[in-house]
Amino acid sequence: MGDWEALLPRLTETERRQVEAGLAEADERIRAVLRTASTYHWESSVTSVPEWATVRSWPVEERRRAALAMHGESASGTSDVVRNLxxxxxxxxxxDLVWCLDVVACRGGVDNGTDLELPALIAPRLTAAELADLVPALSALSSEVADDYFIAAATRRRTVTLFGRAIDRATGSRLPSWLLHDxxxxxxxxRAEVGDxxxxPGVPELLEHCATLDRPTATAKWLRRLDDLLAAANHGPQMVRRxxxxxxxxxxxxxxxxxxxxxxxxWALSRExxxxxxxxxxxxxxxxxxxPRQASGFPHAQRTAITAVRLLADRDGDAPVRTLARLAGTVRNRAVRSRxxxxxxxxxxxxxxxxSEVMELAVDDHGLGPDGRLRTPVGSYEATVEIAGDRARLIFARDGxxxxxxxAQVKQAHGDELAWLRDAVKRVGATLVSERQRVEGLLSEERTWSYPDWSSRFLDHPVTATFGRRLLWETSGDGQRWTAGLPRRDPDGWTLVDRAGRALPHGQVRLWHPVRADTAEVLAWREHLLAAGLTQPFKQVFREIYLRTPAEEKTHTYSNRFAGxxxxxxxANALLRGRGWQAGYLSTWDGGYESEATKAFGGGEWRASFDHALVDNPESRRYDVEHCSTDQVRFARRDGTAWQPAPIVDVPPLVFSEAMRDVDLFVGVTSIATDPEWADRGEDRFSAYWRRAVVAELTPSAQVRRDALARLLPRMAIADRVDLSDRHLRVRGNLRAYRIHLGSGNVMMEPDDTYLCIVAARARTGRLHLPFDDDPLLSTILSKAIMLAADDKITDTTVLAQLRRGGATGQSLIM
Structure with missing residues (x-):
């Protein structure tokens, strides 16, 4: 119960007897009608049955008593009965009002809002004098109801509005208290900033009308009334903007x-x-x-967002394109994202x-120059917002x-400029995040660009260029024969050069993907990348490829490759959302046991679906979900605004490969098989799966990891202590030998394959250049190999205990 009960005035015994006089008789009469009406299934509309005509003929005082008698009933349809009485x-x-509220308090407080139907109807009918001492209680009750989301939205809004009208009558407030409440x-x-x-004149009426819109789309009648109120209100359009x-x-x-x-x-703003x-x-x-950063993607104002998105798309200029394109890369809420x-x-x-082109043309340059920098004088210093790699940063310089x-002088004397610069860094950083995701998404599209468009959008744009200049592209003069090259800056501008450094002829350009290249070309570019010391913004040359299998062609409409x-x-949920997939959150509540994650590919023309389900532990009393099991991957083709299921054989190779790569990533990163401490938890439910997965055949992502290791290890100081097999990296230490599984990163000690638990908190690979930085397991495997090659120098007692006993202890070394 909230504070309103303590603020409620008490009735005298005389007042109580006057309210309750005749209530028992009225209660019997109204219930007799309801019993008869119940044969018509009156729960949905009792007042529509013939028997209700008798009630309408009752004297006013009789209907008052019947309404009071029905007060507080929680049965379905009671609110309709009370309203009609x-x-x-x-x-x-x-x-009557105080008695009704006292009944609610005695019954333990507000339930589903039904018990507030009658007091909410009574309150606005009383005079200001009658309401004067009730304002504190009504205000407290309204605040409690406004925050009670167990009450249906329509009921909550109606109750707060009616109580608000009573409060406003008592206080003489011109602005309805149910608007912009606390x-x-x-x-x-x-209210504090622009209360005047x-x-x-006319503004409260305008605000009340704006608050009555129940749907994203406004009717013609509602808009006509809006226009009239905007014209009648004192500076109405300016107030809306404010x-x-x-x-x-x-x-x-x-x-x-x-x-x-x-x-x-x-909607009022859209009229301008x-x-x-x-x-x-x-x-x-x-x-x-x-x-909010801490929330699971629910917007600040979902209803406003859905409406504003639609209205913004109908406007001219660059702002709508840029805003919507940025939201397409950042919004996680399914309802808003679809809009x-x-x-x-x-x-x-x-x-x-x-x-796809809309998204491309909408990328904000934030005022950065061609070199990716924005220089601004701040007092006697020069501030620079710049892009360094994949991040934005702010640096200060004095006299160069x-x-x-x-x-310190900037902090003390130029706080506003510093705040603006820091905000600029955040905005540039947000664009970098969305651009990285967008450019990587192009790998699933059959997009081509003219050479000038490609150069201006991917090499000259100050934000996108940080990705485009480190990627492999293909050019063609006839659209049939394509030649791959990397961008190089020449005195006359950017051009593509092959591995030998020869400039390629200008023509159509497309993003290179290994699924379209033969094995020799892929391996040659991988070696060239390592030799050049180039780190790509995401895996491209070392990208995994996924081709259809006979089993998938046989199942026809789905793939079970990553099921089970x-x-x-x-x-897993955080990772799939970070990769742009949308999914309902699994929960132990009814309806939350299964979920379908979806993501658009191929420029929005294709959609992949990934099924996963809660793994219920009957002995667990936790409400949050710890584990899920994977199931089918399916595809659908866009058909107007709908999606039509598509056979696996019809899915374009780029779309299929990219979708399956994502699912492989979810499995490869979040499977319990990659948890080095799992074997020590004493839980047997998944033990068979864990033992099978930690030594399983390598997936495409692990195969690419193996190829990268084959090229990196000869460059390392431990080259003479390691050997690569099909599935493992074998490391010869000074105390014993070890095998690191390339798929899970787990370590087994020879000769008896005893499990060694090592958790890498921070991968250390020295100054070794890695051609990509989006495979943390590669760095983990390398760091474990470096440590184990010098196992006689390990000082951590927990690892030494495992080495001596030849068994897992449940402890871990933090490297």
């Missing part, structure tokens, strides 16, 4: 009621077509669709672009000499 001609007293931090902040604007600007600056999650109000305000309105709409869209993708498709069709940190694995669920 307490019609506008029925007069209630202050004592259920979030946004409402009070706006909110009560200007509130939305405050929300965009607020940048936090809002209450459901505020979300509904903001949705209506977004100037560039400033478009820019504001873009900022509101980005804020509404953003999610963003649909909006981008619609926007692209209107402008003559494909969805770089400084290690932010100068046991994954650490929370890690």
């Amino acid at each position: 307490a019609t506008a001609d029925v007069t209630f007293t202050r004592a 259920g979030d931090t946004f409402g009070p902040a706006v 604007v909110l009560v200007a 509130l939305l600007d405050a929300f965009a600056a607020h940048g936090r999650s809002v209450h459901d009621d505020s979300d509904r109000l903001l949705r209506g305000l977004v 077509r100037d560039e400033e309105a478009t820019d504001l709409l873009a900022r509101v869209t980005a804020t509404a669709a953003a999610a 963003v993708e649909a909006a981008l498709t619609s926007l692209g069709a209107r402008r003559g672009w494909s969805l 000499v770089p400084l290690k940190g932010v100068p 694995h046991i994954l650490r669920y929370r890690q």
